[in-house]
Amino acid sequence: MFRLDLGAFDLLLAASDFVGLDLVPDSAAVRAASLRYKGSSFRAVPFDAVLESFFGLAPAADEAPPVAFFGRRGRAFLSARPFAIETLPLGEFRLLPGGLRGSLSRHGLAALRFGPSSRVQFLVDPEAMIDDRLAEAS
Amino acid sequence: MTAAEIMKVLGDDVAEAPAPKAAAEIERFFVFAVGESWYALPPSAVREIISDLEIFPLPSCPPYVAGLVNCHGIPHTAIALMLLLRNERDRPARFLVLNVADDRVVFGCTEVVEIVLVPRASISTFPEGEADSKFFAGLFALEGRRVPILSVGGVLRQLELDLA
Numbered sequence: 001m002f003r004l005d006l007g008a009f010d011l012l013l014a015a016s017d018f019v020g021l022d023l024v025p026d027s028a029a030v031r032a033a034s035l036r037y038k039g040s041s042f043r044a045v046p047f048d049a050v051l052e053s054f055f056g057l058a059p060a061a062d063e064a065p066p067v068a069f070f071g072r073r074g075r076a077f078l079s080a081r082p083f084a085i086e087t088l089p090l091g092e093f094r095l096l097p098g099g100l101r102g103s104l105s106r107h108g109l110a111a112l113r114f115g116p117s118s119r120v121q122f123l124v125d126p127e128a129m130i131d132d133r134l135a136e137a138s
Numbered sequence: 139m140t141a142a143e144i145m146k147v148l149g150d151d152v153a154e155a156p157a158p159k160a161a162a163e164i165e166r167f168f169v170f171a172v173g174e175s176w177y178a179l180p181p182s183a184v185r186e187i188i189s190d191l192e193i194f195p196l197p198s199c200p201p202y203v204a205g206l207v208n209c210h211g212i213p214h215t216a217i218a219l220m221l222l223l224r225n226e227r228d229r230p231a232r233f234l235v236l237n238v239a240d241d242r243v244v245f246g247c248t249e250v251v252e253i254v255l256v257p258r259a260s261i262s263t264f265p266e267g268e269a270d271s272k273f274f275a276g277l278f279a280l281e282g283r284r285v286p287i288l289s290v291g292g293v294l295r296q297l298e299l300d301l302a
Contacts, residue, residue, distance in 0.1 A: 014139060014140050014144060016143070017141055054198070055197050056197065090144065090148075093148055094211070094213050095145065095148045096213060097214055097242040097243065098240045099215055099298065100203070102301075103199075105145065109196075110145045111141070111144055111145055112213055114211060114213075118192055118208060120194040120206070120208075124141065125140075125141040125142060
């Protein structure tokens with residue numbers, strides 16, 4: 001799992017949803033519409049802005065170079081939030097309550113885990129988050 | 139394993155405890171306070187009462203969905219009755235963990251009052267189509283107060299409509 005620290009909670013990205021990740025230290029590359037990774041082109045997605053809009057978060061304070069998470073559907077999700085790679089037991093994940101599950105999964109929230117010190121960790125499908133935003137915009 | 143595959147693998151064994159039909163002419167109700175108002179539920183609708191749960195806010199939900207709470211490791215939707223029924227915000231002191239088929243839901247309330255016995259004949263109902271009939275299954279009087287009987291199904295239907 002890739003764990004992004006969003007302040008009050010964590011965001012988890014399933015590593016299998018990505019073909020890889022890389023630092024993007026070049027500021028010009030950060031603003032580019034597409035990024036190349038292992039010979040393939042990926043459309044750049046300002047993932048932090050998506051998350052800030054969706055969860056109502058304040059922008060990240062630090063100016064750390066972003067990491068690009070290269071998705072399997074040709075999108076590169078850029079985030080400058082602190083992140084870590086962790087192995088987490090599947091048995092600790094929980095589906096969202098039934099009444100909310102359908103709606104929130106359409107927005108990309110797949111499941112959650114109550115982490116250390118009751119910190120909630122949302123497993124998201126980043127492609128679904130973007131698809132949902134594109135659907136809303138169209 | 140992708141996020142979609144993890145969703146498929148995760149089971150959700152939701153317990154269901156259907157409300158038994160009382161044959162007697164007396165019905166029992168669990169009475170609780172939301173702010174200054176009292177409301178009632180059939181005791182079978184409430185599985186557990188928990189105090190002081192942390193609420194984790196959720197995006198893209200109606201305002202009366204306070205968020206998620208962690209009940210014994212299982213996420214439950216926390217409905218803020220104060221906001222839904224009275225359009226006021228508060229920090230619930232108690233959470234009523236409900237028996238609901240296919241869902242995990244808690245109602246936030248201010249305090250638990252008591253379990254009362256109410257003659258069925260003294261329970262009035264709301265005419266169909268009346269605004270109050272959406273969230274309430276009936277009404278009775280207790281200690282000079284009007285105590286609406288909350289319809290869990292009505293609240294969850296509203297949530298379903300608002301999320302559609």
